[in-house]
Amino acid sequence: MASLLWGGDAGAAESERLNSHFSNLNHPRKNLLGIRSTTVRNIDDSIDNIEEDDEDDVVDLAANSLLNKLIRQSLVESSHHVEVLQKDPSSPLYSVKTFEELRLKEDLLKGIYAMGFNRPSKIQEMALPMMLAHPPQNLIAQSQSGTGKTAAFVLAMLSRVNALELFPQCLCLAPTYELALQTGRVVEQMGKFCVDVQVMYAIRGNRILRGTDITKQIVIGTPGTVLDWCFKRKLIDLTKIRVFVLDEADVMIDTQGFSDHSIRIQRALPPECQMLLFSATFEDSVWRFAERIIPDPNVIKLRKEELTLNNIWQYYMLCEHRKDKYQALCNIYGSITIGQAIIFCQTRRNAKWLTVEMIQDGHQVSLLSGELTVEQRASIIQRFRDGKEKVLITTNVCARGIDVKQVTIVVNFDLPVKQGEEPDYETYLHRIGRTGRFGKKGLAFNMIEVDKLPLLMKIQDHFNSSIKQLNAEDMDEIEKIDY
Numbered sequence: 001m002a003s004l005l006w007g008g009d010a011g012a013a014e015s016e017r018l019n020s021h022f023s024n025l026n027h028p029r030k031n032l033l034g035i036r037s038t039t040v041r042n043i044d045d046s047i048d049n050i051e052e053d054d055e056d057d058v059v060d061l062a063a064n065s066l067l068n069k070l071i072r073q074s075l076v077e078s079s080h081h082v083e084v085l086q087k088d089p090s091s092p093l094y095s096v097k098t099f100e101e102l103r104l105k106e107d108l109l110k111g112i113y114a115m116g117f118n119r120p121s122k123i124q125e126m127a128l129p130m131m132l133a134h135p136p137q138n139l140i141a142q143s144q145s146g147t148g149k150t151a152a153f154v155l156a157m158l159s160r161v162n163a164l165e166l167f168p169q170c171l172c173l174a175p176t177y178e179l180a181l182q183t184g185r186v187v188e189q190m191g192k193f194c195v196d197v198q199v200m201y202a203i204r205g206n207r208i209l210r211g212t213d214i215t216k217q218i219v220i221g222t223p224g225t226v227l228d229w230c231f232k233r234k235l236i237d238l239t240k241i242r243v244f245v246l247d248e249a250d251v252m253i254d255t256q257g258f259s260d261h262s263i264r265i266q267r268a269l270p271p272e273c274q275m276l277l278f279s280a281t282f283e284d285s286v287w288r289f290a291e292r293i294i295p296d297p298n299v300i301k302l303r304k305e306e307l308t309l310n311n312i313w314q315y316y317m318l319c320e321h322r323k324d325k326y327q328a329l330c331n332i333y334g335s336i337t338i339g340q341a342i343i344f345c346q347t348r349r350n351a352k353w354l355t356v357e358m359i360q361d362g363h364q365v366s367l368l369s370g371e372l373t374v375e376q377r378a379s380i381i382q383r384f385r386d387g388k389e390k391v392l393i394t395t396n397v398c399a400r401g402i403d404v405k406q407v408t409i410v411v412n413f414d415l416p417v418k419q420g421e422e423p424d425y426e427t428y429l430h431r432i433g434r435t436g437r438f439g440k441k442g443l444a445f446n447m448i449e450v451d452k453l454p455l456l457m458k459i460q461d462h463f464n465s466s467i468k469q470l471n472a473e474d475m476d477e478i479e480k481i482d483y
């Protein structure tokens, strides 16, 4: 495939990329990426100076989604069966076990193998035959992040494109600039041998002169810019689109205005256009949106693997204040051999304070919190995965999604709570459920102020699992933990 072509000023677009959606996360003054070269004094200053650090870190769906993509190392496997709901239940249901069965163009097949894909993923087994069927069928597909959705629709777009026709034929909407670029990279890789197929980005900063003819066959963009290019600037003729993809629908509906933009675009597509929608989650709101935007859909769902607390030994230590909690943490470190640990704090301020304390005591620690850019977060997680740091201190921003197999210990330096001081059960499960995966045992320690004990008891009851008390000062007792 020809190199990715940017219709306008790629440099400007790239620089805007850095200041785009995630700019709210990107405060160079507060950048703690270089934590090991940052002096403790600097971190201290930032703790003293930043008022908003007392607030909880906000989870940003689009940022999390991008982070997941950046740190993902391979396909996420699932033990669940794919559930299929066909628009025409009387037509036979196909699934494929090999890519050859799909009778793809040779150049495309070469691209797939060059990416190291040997066989279709679970969702692809069912989704690909539907997506490549004649006549084209519409599809709503939901499966956890990392299960092969992007690869599936990229394959569908590349197989339907006519390289000899020089106008947009496939249109893919993504919720952010960065996510659009990620999808573009997959098109570039998979289409490496389809030399005449080109991609264009309808994203902020990619300026195109009025009257320019877009000759690229695949357009990937954010709803606002695509809307502008189609209706105001008349750069794309929607009546010629054959495949319309709405990616990350769950993130899309979370962003104000995007559902309406997407619906306006979809309404202008020709009736024979194939419409595909993908989402990692499927709450009612996503489902309602999906049904509005995809007529007569087939539906494919792959249930998410459930996290459990079965393999995890949970403990709590009663502490009076923050310094006490820290002492309890040191006692754990002094008593048991710890591979890698993740420590969760509720606020950025606490996370920074703890980082400083641990660094001062000679621990190799890194800090992951919400003011970092997604790229910085990905780099910290990668270093942690590589074992360069033994301890990752973080806030709720990374309670989900990070899958570090070697983590055996999770510490709740603060309990996860919702507004109104109710326990946040889901976050507790996501934090603790990260250890003890794949049949391994995990350990979880909760540092609890006396007044928070009722919250912990509620968590215990909710999960019907026992959380044992440990005496924070009794090193012998801690040493007896055999895991």
Ligand SMILES: Nc1ncnc2c1ncn2[C@@H]1O[C@H](COP(=O)(O)OP(=O)(O)OP(=O)(O)O)[C@@H](O)[C@H]1O
Pocket: 065, 068, 069, 072, 073, 074, 075, 076, 115, 116, 117, 118, 119, 120, 121, 124, 143, 144, 145, 146, 147, 148, 149, 150, 151, 152, 280
């Ligand atoms: N059939 C396959 N064989 C091997 N690896 C695959 C296959 N399909 C996809 N992958 C790889 O698995 C990873 C996840 O795939 P992909 O990005 O398509 O998942 P996704 O469901 O779209 O995730 P997200 O919702 O986060 O976008 C990628 O690294 C991709 O290259």
